[in-house]
Amino acid sequence: MSHFSYQNGVLHAENTALDAIAAEFGTPTYVYSKAALLSNFSAYADACQGRDALVCYAMKANSNLAILDLLARQGAGFDIVSSGELLRVIAAGGDPGKVIFSGVGKSEEEMRLALSHDILCFNVESIPELHRLNQVAGAMGKQAPVSLRVNPNVDAKTHPYIATGLKANKFGVAFDDALDTYRTAAQLPHLRVVGIDCHIGSQLLDDAPLLEALDKLIDLIDMLAAEGITLHHLDIGGGIGIAYGEEGEDEPVAVQDYLGRLFKRIDAWRLARHNGAPIKVIFEPGRSIVGNIGVLLTRVEYIKPGEEKNFCVVDAAMNDLMRPALYQAWMDVQAVKQDNGAPLCYDVVGPICESGDWLARDRHLAVASGDLLAIMAAGAYGMTMASNYNTRGRPAEIIVDGEQCHLVRRRELPADLFALESTLK
Ligand SMILES: *Cc1c(COP(=O)(O)O)cnc(C)c1O
Numbered sequence: 001m002s003h004f005s006y007q008n009g010v011l012h013a014e015n016t017a018l019d020a021i022a023a024e025f026g027t028p029t030y031v032y033s034k035a036a037l038l039s040n041f042s043a044y045a046d047a048c049q050g051r052d053a054l055v056c057y058a059m060k061a062n063s064n065l066a067i068l069d070l071l072a073r074q075g076a077g078f079d080i081v082s083s084g085e086l087l088r089v090i091a092a093g094g095d096p097g098k099v100i101f102s103g104v105g106k107s108e109e110e111m112r113l114a115l116s117h118d119i120l121c122f123n124v125e126s127i128p129e130l131h132r133l134n135q136v137a138g139a140m141g142k143q144a145p146v147s148l149r150v151n152p153n154v155d156a157k158t159h160p161y162i163a164t165g166l167k168a169n170k171f172g173v174a175f176d177d178a179l180d181t182y183r184t185a186a187q188l189p190h191l192r193v194v195g196i197d198c199h200i201g202s203q204l205l206d207d208a209p210l211l212e213a214l215d216k217l218i219d220l221i222d223m224l225a226a227e228g229i230t231l232h233h234l235d236i237g238g239g240i241g242i243a244y245g246e247e248g249e250d251e252p253v254a255v256q257d258y259l260g261r262l263f264k265r266i267d268a269w270r271l272a273r274h275n276g277a278p279i280k281v282i283f284e285p286g287r288s289i290v291g292n293i294g295v296l297l298t299r300v301e302y303i304k305p306g307e308e309k310n311f312c313v314v315d316a317a318m319n320d321l322m323r324p325a326l327y328q329a330w331m332d333v334q335a336v337k338q339d340n341g342a343p344l345c346y347d348v349v350g351p352i353c354e355s356g357d358w359l360a361r362d363r364h365l366a367v368a369s370g371d372l373l374a375i376m377a378a379g380a381y382g383m384t385m386a387s388n389y390n391t392r393g394r395p396a397e398i399i400v401d402g403e404q405c406h407l408v409r410r411r412e413l414p415a416d417l418f419a420l421e422s423t424l425k
Helices: 018-025 034-048 065-073 083-091 108-116 127-139 175-187 208-226 255-273 287-293 323-327
Strands: 004-007 010-013 029-033 053-058 077-080 099-101 121-124 144-151 191-197 233-235 280-283 294-305 310-314 333-335 344-349 358-365 372-375 396-401 404-409
Touching: 010 018, 010 029, 018 029, 018 294, 018 372, 018 396, 018 404, 029 034, 029 287, 034 053, 034 065, 034 255, 034 280, 034 287, 034 396, 065 077, 065 083, 065 396, 065 404, 077 083, 083 099, 083 108, 099 108, 108 127, 121 127, 121 191, 121 233, 127 144, 127 175, 127 191, 144 175, 144 208, 175 191, 175 208, 191 208, 191 280, 208 233, 208 255, 255 280, 287 294, 310 358, 323 358, 333 358, 358 372
Parallel strands: 029 396, 053 077, 053 280, 077 099, 099 121, 121 144, 144 191, 191 233, 233 280, 310 344
Antiparallel strands: 004 010, 029 294, 294 310, 294 372, 333 372, 344 358, 396 404
């Protein structure tokens, strides 16, 4: 069920009209549905019911404190990629004991902070990182829990910028080097080898590559067990895609179907080779938790007819929503007020001085200056990738709960943007 629907010709988030939100909070503004968030999380949590499993929300997709708080209350853990994200988890009341730390470039300072908060696991991506972590943990008198991010070399068949599981990618330890790397890790005194993980890419519509990656991890776990290195968890990463609404797009696999198939394979493996002893399973979903929970609400500034194209110039831009400019991502655009006028074909563009500043191309819209548009399914990698290019304050963020609206991040003002700067003394 979509939590965004037309009621009396006006697009609503749950039971709140988007034009009312624009009138109260201005534009551009990200609007999220609380019910959509909880329902997306439940798809994972319900499928994990009764199992030793942990859903670590990949918070780089949307790290607003209110989102983190709502998920933490549902029992979520968090997949972080920086110390800043760890501080956000703590500020939101999340449990550092359910945090896993991913990323190829962890600094010593980041390691120290994460160790001091006793996070669940470091997902280590290289041998030099193992040595650094061993040294930092030793100096603190601690043992760091580690998992190796293994690159299973499977083709996730997604956009090259968001495919991460191929040999040519910077991520993870090559599958063929994994055994040796584990042996190294097992010998380092200040590391405790606890798990294995992978993350093969994002916006995967089919779970076949994920199940293929699972099979490779399973083989490695068994090879390690034969050498006396016992792993306690298996982290399959995130990556499940969402529907963006483009004509002819493939439908994404349903989360419960994917988890059903995954657990079935894991159970069969444990039964066949480990006397049915369970292994903890960790997920790192980002987009599939928050992608479809939000829209970017924007107002039309000008309609600009061109020689080859008509432009619909809106007050949101590539700095507010990078996905189209960065990945040529297709995002659905809906008029907030349904209009029966004759549609024209437009490129929806922002005010920024770059030709890459577009949000949607070749869309049939019946719009006029002053109208509101909603860029749909903008909840993931929207606000978190926003910048201040052109000294534009980032959008406000609202969470709708039924008929209630909560401002969870106020709009940035120009003075906020240069508050950290100074002239020469
Ligand atoms: C980004 C990321 C995720 C989340 O990916 P989605 O496609 O948003 O589910 C999970 N794990 C790691 C290591 C990531 O970098």
